[in-house]
Amino acid sequence: MILNLLLCLLQQIQFAEEKQEFSRFPIKAGRRSLSRSISQSSTDSYSSAASYTDSSDDETSPRDKTQINSKGTSDFCVKNIKQAEFGRHEIEIAEQEMSALISLRKRALGEKPLAGAKIVGCTHITAQTAVLIETLVALGAQCRWSACNIYSTQNEVAAALAEAGVAVFAWKGESEDDFWWCIDRCINMQGWQPNMILDDGGDLTHWVYKKYPSIFKKIRGIVEESVTGVHRLYQLSKAGKLCVPAMNVNDSVTKQKFDNLYCCRESILDGLKRTTDVMFGGKQVVVCGYGEVGKGCCAALKALGAIVYVTEIDPICALQACMDGFRVVKLNEVIRVVDMVITCTGNKNVVTRDQLDRLKNGCIVCNMGHSNTEIDVASLRTPELTWERVRSQVDHVIWPDGKRVLLLAEGRLLNLSCSTVPTFVLSITATTQALALIELYNAPEGRYKQDVYLLPKKMVTYNVKLVTIIYPFLYLGNFTGANLG
Numbered sequence: 001m002i003l004n005l006l007l008c009l010l011q012q013i014q015f016a017e018e019k020q021e022f023s024r025f026p027i028k029a030g031r032r033s034l035s036r037s038i039s040q041s042s043t044d045s046y047s048s049a050a051s052y053t054d055s056s057d058d059e060t061s062p063r064d065k066t067q068i069n070s071k072g073t074s075d076f077c078v079k080n081i082k083q084a085e086f087g088r089h090e091i092e093i094a095e096q097e098m099s100a101l102i103s104l105r106k107r108a109l110g111e112k113p114l115a116g117a118k119i120v121g122c123t124h125i126t127a128q129t130a131v132l133i134e135t136l137v138a139l140g141a142q143c144r145w146s147a148c149n150i151y152s153t154q155n156e157v158a159a160a161l162a163e164a165g166v167a168v169f170a171w172k173g174e175s176e177d178d179f180w181w182c183i184d185r186c187i188n189m190q191g192w193q194p195n196m197i198l199d200d201g202g203d204l205t206h207w208v209y210k211k212y213p214s215i216f217k218k219i220r221g222i223v224e225e226s227v228t229g230v231h232r233l234y235q236l237s238k239a240g241k242l243c244v245p246a247m248n249v250n251d252s253v254t255k256q257k258f259d260n261l262y263c264c265r266e267s268i269l270d271g272l273k274r275t276t277d278v279m280f281g282g283k284q285v286v287v288c289g290y291g292e293v294g295k296g297c298c299a300a301l302k303a304l305g306a307i308v309y310v311t312e313i314d315p316i317c318a319l320q321a322c323m324d325g326f327r328v329v330k331l332n333e334v335i336r337v338v339d340m341v342i343t344c345t346g347n348k349n350v351v352t353r354d355q356l357d358r359l360k361n362g363c364i365v366c367n368m369g370h371s372n373t374e375i376d377v378a379s380l381r382t383p384e385l386t387w388e389r390v391r392s393q394v395d396h397v398i399w400p401d402g403k404r405v406l407l408l409a410e411g412r413l414l415n416l417s418c419s420t421v422p423t424f425v426l427s428i429t430a431t432t433q434a435l436a437l438i439e440l441y442n443a444p445e446g447r448y449k450q451d452v453y454l455l456p457k458k459m460v461t462y463n464v465k466l467v468t469i470i471y472p473f474l475y476l477g478n479f480t481g482a483n484l485g
C-alpha cells in the first residue's frame with residue numbers, strides 16, 4: 001500500500017518535471033505589442049473591477065458614437081447606453097452591502113447637506129462608486145464623473161449612471177488620450193463650474209491645476225482617496241501651491257484599518273485563483289511589505305496553507321510579521337525558490353529586473369500596492385524577452401532559456417484588475433468620502449486653510465456608527481453615538 005503510494009508520488013514528480021522541461025521551450029508567439037504609456041495613477045488604485053458586459057468586440061470608440069438616454073440627454077460618453085438596465089441591477093446588488101452609505105443617504109435626505117454642490121469626480125466607476133455618486137446626488141449635489149483608471153470601469157454601471165442623468169464620461173479600455181479627454185469633458189462644460197473635487201489618484205486635480213487654475217477660486221475643497229493623490233497634495237502644500245483645503249481620506253482610520261486590511265485579505269486569493277487557478281497549500285510565497293495590505297494578504301495565504309515569507313524595511317512591521325508567525329527574509333534569500341512574489345509596499349522598484357531574472361520557472365508575480373512601479377515591469381519590455389498573453393490580465397514573460405514567469409495585470413493592482421473586492425468594505429471608504437465632502441462643503445469660512453486635513457474625529461466616529469448599525473450584536477462599550485445625531 002505504502003509502496004503503491006510512493007510509486008504514484010514518484011510518477012507525479014516525474015510528470016511534473018517533464019512538464020517543466022517541456023515548458024522551457026517557448027511556443028510560437030510573437031512579442032506582444034507594448035501597452036500604451038499612461039499616467040501612473042490612472043493605472044493603479046483600487047476598485048471592484050469585474051465588468052460583466054465587457055463588449056470589447058464593439059471596436060467603435062464611444063467618442064465616435066452619438067448616444068442619448070431615455071430622457072433625451074446626451075451629456076455623457078459611455079460604451080453602450082443600452083446596457084443601463086443591467087448596470088442598474090449591479091448597483092442594486094451593491095446597495096445591499098453598502099448599509100453605511102444608504103443609512104447616510106436616508107438620514108441626510110431631508111437636510112440636503114450638499115444642496116448647491118457641484119462635484120467633479122474622478123474615481124473608479126463601479127457599482128460601489130455608483131452608489132456613492134447617487135448618494136451625493138440624493139443629498140443635493142450635481143455630479144460630473146470620469147474614471148481614474150483606464151481598465152476598471154464597469155461599462156454597464158457607467159451606462160446606468162448616464163441613464164439616471166449623471167454626466168459620466170468613462171469606459172473600460174480607454175486610451176491615454178481618452179482618459180484625459182474624459183476628465184476634460186467633466187470640467188470644461190459651458191455654464192457649469194465645479195465647486196468641489198472628489199479625486200482618486202490626483203489626476204483630476206492635476207488637470208485642473210494645469211488647464212483651468214482659475215476654477216480654484218470657486219472650489220471649496222478637494223477630497224482625495226489614494227496614497228498617490230495624497231502624496232501629490234502634500235507636495236503642493238509644501239511648495240505653497242495648494243490653493244484650497246483638501247481632505248486626506250487615504251489616511252483616515254476608517255480606510256486604513258478596514259479597506260487596506262480586510263479588502264486585501266478577502267480579494268488576494270480571488271485575484272490569484274481567477275487568473276492562475278493556483279493551489280495555495282504548500283506553495284512558497286514571498287510578500288513584500290507588512291503594512292495593512294501585506295498583513296491582509298499574508299493572513300489569507302497562510303490560512304490556505306501557503307508557506308509565507310515577508311520582506312520589510314520597517315523594523316516594527318518586521319517584528320510584527322515575526323510575531324504573527326512569518327519568516328522575515330531579504331528578497332534575495334528566497335527569490336530563486338518562491339512560487340509567488342506579491343508586492344504590497346506602495347514603494348518603487350521593490351522587485352528589480354535582476355531579481356526577476358533569478359525567479360524560477362512558473363513563478364507568479366503580482367502587485368497589490370497602489371503603484372504599478374513596485375515591480376520593475378518596464379525592464380521586462382526588452383527584445384530578448386517574449387511576452388505571451390495567455391488569458392485576460394495574465395502574461396507569460398518568457399526568457400531566452402524558456403523560463404516563464406506569470407505576470408498578472410502587468411504589475412498593476414491585482415484585485416483591481418482581476419477580481420472583485422468586498423462591497424461592504426468599500427462602503428466604509430465611500431461613506432468617509434461622502435462625509436469629507438459634506439464637511440468641506442459646509443465648513444464655515446476659515447475653519448480649513450489651504451492645507452491637507454484628516455477627517456475630524458467626530459465624523460470618523462459617526463461613520464463607524466453608521467457601519468455598526470447592521471451589527472447590533474457588537475459590543476461598543478460606552479459608545480452610544482447619541483450626540484452624533
Ligand SMILES: NC(=O)c1ccc[n+]([C@@H]2O[C@H](COP(=O)([O-])OP(=O)(O)OC[C@H]3O[C@@H](n4cnc5c(N)ncnc54)[C@H](O)[C@@H]3O)[C@@H](O)[C@H]2O)c1
Pocket residue numbers: 046047226227228256259260263264288289290291292293294311312313314317344345346347349350368369370371413414415416421
Ligand atoms: N489592493 C488594494 O485593494 C489596496 C487597498 C488599500 C491600499 N492599497 C495600496 O497598497 C499599498 C500598501 O498600503 P498599506 O496600507 O499596507 O501601507 P503601509 O504603509 O501600511 O505598508 C507598507 C509597508 O511596506 C513596507 N515597505 C516599503 N518599502 C518596502 C520595500 N522596498 N521592501 C519591503 N517592504 C517595504 C513599509 O515599511 C510598510 O510597512 C499602498 O500603495 C496602498 O495605496 C491597496
